[in-house]
Amino acid sequence: VEIRSDEPVLVIGLGRFGASTAGQLDRQDREVLVVDTNPELVQKWADRVTHAVQADARSMEALEQIGADEFQIAVVATGASIEASVLIAANLVDLGVPQIWAKAISHSHGKILERIGVNHVIYPEREAGERVAHLLSGSMLDFI
Numbered sequence: 001v002e003i004r005s006d007e008p009v010l011v012i013g014l015g016r017f018g019a020s021t022a023g024q025l026d027r028q029d030r031e032v033l034v035v036d037t038n039p040e041l042v043q044k045w046a047d048r049v050t051h052a053v054q055a056d057a058r059s060m061e062a063l064e065q066i067g068a069d070e071f072q073i074a075v076v077a078t079g080a081s082i083e084a085s086v087l088i089a090a091n092l093v094d095l096g097v098p099q100i101w102a103k104a105i106s107h108s109h110g111k112i113l114e115r116i117g118v119n120h121v122i123y124p125e126r127e128a129g130e131r132v133a134h135l136l137s138g139s140m141l142d143f144i
């Protein structure tokens, strides 16, 4: 599937990971719909991003209501509850969203997400650690 770089993005969960994803996309003038169960967080983001909706993404009806099926790209940024993350990812797969990115908190979690049909599994801490190791062993050392 070819994805245009101006395609709107659905971001589910406004924790540290989801907030930085949505914030950065917004700074790039990308159309973003953020979803969170927490009304205060949604309120806080309402002025900032294109659309902010309070909804429980575990519910298929809620996702249908917000038009999640029309998105080509979705980011599952919840993680604390593996059950919720897996359910949300499965809902997005069932809705036919072709590009799904999801954060995993463990290898097993990531394996399940892949099995469900998530295209890109992200391990934030592992990837940040690898980046640090890369920076420490690469030519960047010359500049420190």
Ligand code: ATP
Residues within 6 Å of the ligand: 012, 013, 014, 015, 016, 017, 018, 035, 036, 037, 038, 041, 055, 056, 057, 058, 077, 078, 079, 080, 081, 084
């Ligand atoms: P981070 O490490 O990125 O801060 P986390 O892994 O601790 O986040 P969670 O605590 O699961 O992730 O949740 C991140 C955000 O997702 C919270 O703001 C939470 O309210 C929201 N969230 C959790 N479950 C759902 C859900 N079912 N639908 C929508 N939003 C949700």
